[in-house]
């Protein structure tokens with residue numbers, strides 16, 4: 001038996017014996033053991049692109065590839081998600097007769113993301129609270145952030161004297177109604193937003209609610225009072 005450190009499992013022994021060992025060119029076996037450190041929870045994927053003949057791979061004692069037979073080919077296997085830290089990988093290999101080959105690569109597979117439970121947050125840059133802006137086209141703008149991506153910013157405009165909301169069709173009504181702002185970078189964690197509406201002189205407020213793809217809504221929506229003159 002020969003024991004030594006090897007940096008990678010990437011061997012095409014062909015019809016020869018592994019160099020530097022006492023074993024013959026047929027009927028030999030190898031056990032490779034290594035520690036694999038995960039910085040973050042992930043699965044380990046073992047990809048054996050070319051194995052001749054048999055292979056077994058286990059991670060922390062759990063078999064992920066079991067192909068202990070005399071044949072050539074590719075095999076792969078994957079763990080379920082492992083915790084961050086050190087994991088032990090053992091690869092067993094054997095050669096029967098004829099050609100011999102062993103190529104095994106380990107890689108990390110990030111776990112699927114969990115549900116999005118973090119709501120976005122929106123801010124209003126214009127108008128500033130208490131500002132008086134010219135009648136006509138009034139442009140609202142601001143920014144919105146989310147841990148994964150802002151998909152919508154809904155803007156509601158209220159006539160604070162009549163206590164009515166600007167409806168989708170441009171009329172004013174008692175029901176809360178919104179318009180979708182234009183996002184500079186929709187679906188990203190940080191975006192600007194803008195919306196223009198036409199307003200006559202009066203007293204107004206704007207209510208802004210950002211959403212993400214999971215329909216989480218900003219729990220602290222800005223509500224900015226302003227005047228039009």
Ligand SMILES: [Ca+2]
Nearest residue numbers: 052097098099
């Ligand atoms: Ca063989």
Ligand SMILES: [Ca+2]
Nearest residue numbers: 116118147212
């Ligand atoms: Ca989110």
